[in-house]
Amino acid sequence: MLNLLAISGSLRAASTNSALVAALAANAPADCRVTIYDGLGRLPIFNPDDEGERTPRDASDLIDAVTRADGVIVSCPEYAHGVPGGMKNALDWLVSRDAAVGKPAMLVHASPRSLYARAALAEIMRTMSFALYEETALEVALLGKKPPEIGAILAEPANQQAMREAVKAFAGFIRRQT
Template sequence: MEKPFVLYALCGSQRKASTNRRLLEALRDNAPAGVAIEISELIGELPIFNSDREGENTPAIVEAFAAKIGAADGLIVACPEYAHGLPGGLKNALDWLVSRDEVPFKPVMIVHASHRGDFALEQLTEVLRTMSLRLVDEAFLRIPLLGKSDDAQVAMLGGLSESERLSTAIAEFRSAICSGRIDR
């Protein structure tokens, strides 16, 4: 039996009703056969980054978070914009990974659940590239869920599921990783 292709998803918003989380859940639920997507539940539990707590002093939850990333074939990052910037929890999670071995050259797909948020997307791209993660630009997915009612969001995501846009986006990301077509 072939090992599943594992993607680990980071949601920048910790809200239960987050449109970015809803988008990640839709991607997970529409993943092509052989692809498993796990949405991180650890970001909101991580302590505030402190370089004095790296190395042998690294908290167990940070080690668990880093291990999930290390084991994944690629990452999906969904990021809202807060006050023209990255959400603090997501930035904190990324800060914990800066000096670790799990992230360099790890492929990343950025998804965004809003028609706006370009400031945060620019910052996220800069941070991920600085960390030596490999962005798969052709896999970028922007679905304007923000500001829509729950029913409208469900309808939009249902239409994208039926049209196979969500599963195609994941399949394209996997294909880019497997073929080595990753932004350097």
């Protein structure tokens, strides 16, 4: 059983990215368990002076969750052509740790328009030494949809199958890494 950690880079209550990672968790193949990280909004702003023994509990929880996971799935919005501060802050807490080094990671997308953030996030994660899986891109166009529409789109059999296939392909990538 592979343990995957899914992170939404959005703090919005009605986030399309959060809906997508929840749907991925619900539609994961039987040999994968997807746990959703929900602590993004509780993370203190990264400060290198607070690393080591002074690492805040919420930051330690994130580091431990990434360390324990066999792979990480990230769905992130784009704000002003970039990665939202909360997501970047979470990654900053991982920079000087071994948690990200060689850790398989996959980006999934809830908007076809977030091209700048996709490129920036991929560059940041590669720089941090995540093993970024880029062979299969999962994109489910949810931008601008209301929660009932989002639920209906994510419940479509074709989208559920696409989510299962994306996680299955990512699981294969993880297994090839070890």
